Amino acid sequence: MNDKQFQQVLSYLKGLQDSICNSLEIIEPDKKFKQDAWTHANGGGGRTRTLRGKVFESAGVNFSHVLGDKLPGSATAKRPELTGSGFEASGVSLVIHPNNPFIPTSHANVRVFRTTGGGNVNDDNKWWFGGGFDLTPYYPFDEDIVHWHQTAKDACAPFGKEVYKKFKAWCDEYFYLKHRKETRGVGGLFFDDLNQWSFEKSFEFIQAIGNAYVAAYLPIVKKRMDTPFTEQHKAFQKYRRGRYVEFNLVYDRGTLFGLQSGGRTESILMSMPPEVSFRYNYQPESGSEEEKLYDYLAPRDWV
Amino acid sequence: MNDKQFQQVLSYLKGLQDSICNSLEIIEPDKKFKQDAWTHANGGGGRTRTLRGKVFESAGVNFSHVLGDKLPGSATAKRPELTGSGFEASGVSLVIHPNNPFIPTSHANVRVFRTTGGGNVNDDNKWWFGGGFDLTPYYPFDEDIVHWHQTAKDACAPFGKEVYKKFKAWCDEYFYLKHRKETRGVGGLFFDDLNQWSFEKSFEFIQAIGNAYVAAYLPIVKKRMDTPFTEQHKAFQKYRRGRYVEFNLVYDRGTLFGLQSGGRTESILMSMPPEVSFRYNYQPESGSEEEKLYDYLAPRDWV
Numbered sequence: 001m002n003d004k005q006f007q008q009v010l011s012y013l014k015g016l017q018d019s020i021c022n023s024l025e026i027i028e029p030d031k032k033f034k035q036d037a038w039t040h041a042n043g044g045g046g047r048t049r050t051l052r053g054k055v056f057e058s059a060g061v062n063f064s065h066v067l068g069d070k071l072p073g074s075a076t077a078k079r080p081e082l083t084g085s086g087f088e089a090s091g092v093s094l095v096i097h098p099n100n101p102f103i104p105t106s107h108a109n110v111r112v113f114r115t116t117g118g119g120n121v122n123d124d125n126k127w128w129f130g131g132g133f134d135l136t137p138y139y140p141f142d143e144d145i146v147h148w149h150q151t152a153k154d155a156c157a158p159f160g161k162e163v164y165k166k167f168k169a170w171c172d173e174y175f176y177l178k179h180r181k182e183t184r185g186v187g188g189l190f191f192d193d194l195n196q197w198s199f200e201k202s203f204e205f206i207q208a209i210g211n212a213y214v215a216a217y218l219p220i221v222k223k224r225m226d227t228p229f230t231e232q233h234k235a236f237q238k239y240r241r242g243r244y245v246e247f248n249l250v251y252d253r254g255t256l257f258g259l260q261s262g263g264r265t266e267s268i269l270m271s272m273p274p275e276v277s278f279r280y281n282y283q284p285e286s287g288s289e290e291e292k293l294y295d296y297l298a299p300r301d302w303v
Numbered sequence: 304m305n306d307k308q309f310q311q312v313l314s315y316l317k318g319l320q321d322s323i324c325n326s327l328e329i330i331e332p333d334k335k336f337k338q339d340a341w342t343h344a345n346g347g348g349g350r351t352r353t354l355r356g357k358v359f360e361s362a363g364v365n366f367s368h369v370l371g372d373k374l375p376g377s378a379t380a381k382r383p384e385l386t387g388s389g390f391e392a393s394g395v396s397l398v399i400h401p402n403n404p405f406i407p408t409s410h411a412n413v414r415v416f417r418t419t420g421g422g423n424v425n426d427d428n429k430w431w432f433g434g435g436f437d438l439t440p441y442y443p444f445d446e447d448i449v450h451w452h453q454t455a456k457d458a459c460a461p462f463g464k465e466v467y468k469k470f471k472a473w474c475d476e477y478f479y480l481k482h483r484k485e486t487r488g489v490g491g492l493f494f495d496d497l498n499q500w501s502f503e504k505s506f507e508f509i510q511a512i513g514n515a516y517v518a519a520y521l522p523i524v525k526k527r528m529d530t531p532f533t534e535q536h537k538a539f540q541k542y543r544r545g546r547y548v549e550f551n552l553v554y555d556r557g558t559l560f561g562l563q564s565g566g567r568t569e570s571i572l573m574s575m576p577p578e579v580s581f582r583y584n585y586q587p588e589s590g591s592e593e594e595k596l597y598d599y600l601a602p603r604d605w606v
Binding site: 036048050058060178179180238242245246249250256259260262265266268269270272273274275276277278279280281 | 339351353361363481482483541545548549552553559562563565568569571572573575576577578579580581582583584
């Protein structure tokens with residue numbers, strides 16, 4: 001990946017942040033995203049955009065571009081030949097926590113890494129992409145989940161027959177709370193280390209995934225945002241958001257790497273839900289609406 | 304530590320759980336602790352006691368006694384000669400989240416480990432103790448913190464001149480959120496790997512610490528429990544509880560080891576605050592009551 005190509009990716013990512021924020025603002029009546037632009041001590045920086053509104057209780061869409069002297073251990077574990085190399089990385093990462101408990105929480109990310117020489121690196125243009133999106137319902141509707149996965153599958157289709165299947169399975173595996181024996185939600189796509197294709201094909205794929213997120217999520221938001229809900233629905237949503245906290249702080253590699261390596265804490269933790277409750281040993285009542293969710297927290301074929 | 308001695312410790316720990324629960328119930332008007340007794344697949348088990356009341360929004364006091372075939376990596380990192388050894392461990396661990404934001408959250412733990420042979424272990428009675436207690440205020444009062452530390456210091460005094468100082472410093476170091484550059488609260492005591500004294504002296508020390516917790520905490524609860532508070536105080540408490548969540552899920556070795564090694568999830572996570580809020584980039588207003596707390600989140604000599 002040469003400089004020009006890397007700049008193309010950066011340019012796409014910034015535009016993606018813009019277009020996602022614009023799309024979300026359309027259905028949020030009175031609020032706009034606020035931006036914090038920040039710089040990082042090692043170089044680079046980002047634009048963190050957040051919104052607290054009526055439809056979106058808390059929405060965060062972050063763009064970052066960071067530089068480093070030395071690839072983190074988490075990046076070189078599977079690539080020992082890159083140890084000691086400098087790098088630059090960029091990505092868009094977002095988490096949307098809606099107010100209405102019938103709208104699922106959603107997360108999306110697309111990211112690029114490129115080495116910048118040093119260490120054992122002979123070729124200073126090693127690169128890879130990662131990303132995906134996943135959905136976390138509180139009161140699941142099959143038709144919403146099918147739409148989400150169908151959109152994911154359609155986005156993957158031009159890139160090969162097995163692409164959706166492979167990255168869907170990876171998502172189920174990644175977003176898993178081992179201590180709960182539960183998936184975080186109903187999945188979607190997750191991929192990392194994507195460099196087996198040409199730069200052009202990989203970059204097209206990233207764009208297909210980035211662009212598919214709004215197409216996958218917004219129709220669900222629109223369909224459920226006016227559904228009446230009770231205090232009980234809200235309480236269950238707050239309780240289940242605790243699982244989101246558990247996953248992100250105990251397992252999520254991006255979060256942990258960010259926190260432990262001196263990333264911008266507020267941008268990393270904007271993924272946290274706005275209001276959360278923890279209740280010792282809560283179990284939904286047998287036959288309740290709430291109990292139904294627990295049947296969805298294991299991998300399933302949706303399309 | 305022979306079997307008889309280990310049984311003595313177990314017996315003390317169970318009694319400590321009883322006496323702490325009794326002491327807390329005295330000032331909680333209508334509620335009693337509920338107990339879940341549980342067993343662990345590898346042997347052993349525990350008694351998890353929780354209470355949701357008026358004074359104590361959420362209180363959890365856990366006793367556990369677990370057995371294992373193989374000491375965890377976290378326990379052998381500093382003791383490679385014990386690799387592969389079986390073990391048994393027991394402890395009392397508690398976290399109290401009061402309702403009134405003028406009462407600090409408190410945490411206490413005392414624990415014992417003993418090897419049971421296997422691996423490289425020639426002597427199957429290697430043992431060590433750990434424990435401590437620490438305080439996390441939302442609206443700090445110097446006199447409360449001085450009382451807390453004075454009680455800790457008095458409990459340590461019979462065991463040596465440097466004991467309080469050393470374990471107070473260890474507490475400040477351990478309960479530190481690196482990504483926030485904040486201590487979790489105003490500290491207290493923390494110690495681990497305690498085996499340099501005789502069994503008798505070590506066991507006496509554990510008892511002194513276990514017994515001091517109620518003496519350190521209850522007077523603060525009684526003094527602050529009737530202080531009137533506003534929605535704003537409550538909101539700040541919920542916000543700051545987010546730091547408790549961050550510490551416990553990102554850094555706390557006991558929590559992470561427990562979750563990753565198949566411990567009883569609900570007993571481990573009973574430390575979570577009942578209601579929490581996360582707010583992107585919140586900063587207390589300059590000169591506000593809330594801002595005052597931030598001056599307390601660095602180590603300080605209290606007594």
